[in-house]
Amino acid sequence: MPITWRPATLKDIESGLSIQPRYLGDAIVGRKAAAAIWKRLGRHRFFISCVMESSLLPPGDRIVCFGASVIVTDSFADAELANPHPDINSRLVASLHGGKPVLATSDEVARSNAGAGVNVFIVYSAWREDILNPEDLQSVLAFSPASFTELHAGYRIRQIFQEPAGKPELDLVRRSIEFRAVAEFPEDGRVLFRMNRESVQGIPGSLANAIFSRREPCLHLRDSDQQLLLAGLKGLTDSELADELEISFSAVKARWRSTFARIADSMPSLVTDTSDREGRGLQKRHRVLSYVRNHMEELRPYDWQLDSNSSTSPRRPKKSPGDQSTSQLRSESEGITVAR
16 A cells, blocks of 8 residues: 655544554543643644654545654753653643643744754654555555654754553564663553754764755744744645734735744745846745755754854744744644654
8 A cells, every 4th residue: 555644633542542642641641631632732833743644545444554742841851861661641641631741832842953862762653564465564664754844844853762561562662773772660561762963973864964964044034934934834825824824815925024024034045036126026936935944953943042053143033923822723734743
């Protein structure tokens, strides 16, 4: 069966979780509360997820793989790795249920992107091995690192950690040469693994090298600019952008103009008018979207004041009035509302 992948949506979460229920994280808050938390999690900007599907399966039952990650705070990541206990998902879910989430905020991600990097925790990774033939399983396993790399492009990553909850996933990560085991919990059938820049050095041809590579942004985009361009990468019309961003049609037009003006300050060649006056607006969009698609660091939060590469770094762009709410609950081009 032909396998394809795409960013997940809120509607995919229930089907995805059913593949391996041990990832639900319900040990502390209970199954019902945990399921509700996952719906909230899916709306967070830094919840990054995808599904793999087979077009040969019946509609509504085509998902054969679900993967998701979150960006967590330094304190949570460091505590879990320093004093490991099984079932990290349950503690993460409980933090959201108790009103003290360990998910990184937009400001924290901005500081991390300009500093030591973000902590990525893989909260879910499972596939329907019972229906996949060997060829399709290989497609799923090949798509997994490729989709992860694409969805996390542009972030400066400090480390990635995960705790496989099913035997197929555990066996796969054990065979990995990029992940290192941090702690094993035989009684629970779980192992905590970690990957960082040091663990992937010297591994030729590994996608992990791309994950930990980093380019500095240069366009100085505000959050509102980034959200417009992330939505624009989906190929939406201005009317659809208005619905996506929950602003008026005229506000979309104004935001394009504002974004172009900001880009012109940093990279004027990207928005230089062409001789074709009728098509110059669309041509600008195409050039800008083509550029940011290949430079996703421009669309990630970044704290210019903490830019570690320059002692005279420019000031961070000010947020527009609607940026704060948008930054936490807006979907990015690569994934559920939320992040990517």
